[in-house]
Amino acid sequence: MGSDHPTDFVGDICEAIRGSVRAAIDDAVVDVTGGNGHYTITVTSAVFAGKNMVQSQRLVYGAIAHLMKGDRAPVHAVDRLTTRTP
Numbered sequence: 001m002g003s004d005h006p007t008d009f010v011g012d013i014c015e016a017i018r019g020s021v022r023a024a025i026d027d028a029v030v031d032v033t034g035g036n037g038h039y040t041i042t043v044t045s046a047v048f049a050g051k052n053m054v055q056s057q058r059l060v061y062g063a064i065a066h067l068m069k070g071d072r073a074p075v076h077a078v079d080r081l082t083t084r085t086p
Contacts, residue, residue, distance in 0.1 A: 005037025009067075009074035017041060017064055017075065024063035029086075037076030044084045056083035 009016070014032040021030045021043055029044040041060065048056040060081060061068075067075045 005076050007037070007072045007074045009072075013067070013074045014039070016067060020067060021060055021063045025059060034079065037074070038079050039075060039077070040080040041078055042082040042084070044086055046086055048083050049085050053083070057081050059083075 007013075014034070017032045017039060018030040021041070022028050025043065025045045025047050027045050027047065031042040033040045041064075043060050047059065051059075060083060061078075064075060064078075067073060
């Protein structure tokens with residue numbers, strides 16, 4: 001995580017990730033850490049009940065896809081994504 005990741009994004013990237021996940025998953029409790037394009041995300045939501053890991057993670061990746069598109073995207077990689085039910 002020591003390298004600089006150039007981006008045109010203006011604002012708090014962690015907050016953008018949190019907001020995007022919350023917009024897609026109403027009851028989501030979202031914890032985001034990281035920087036320089038690399039992030040760790042933990043999402044807790046009842047929507048994950050009955051879903052397998054891949055299905056749950058697809059919901060989160062779908063919510064932040066716009067932050068991962070393009071050469072200068074603010075999110076270069078999600079180093080760890082954890083989904084949980086309350």
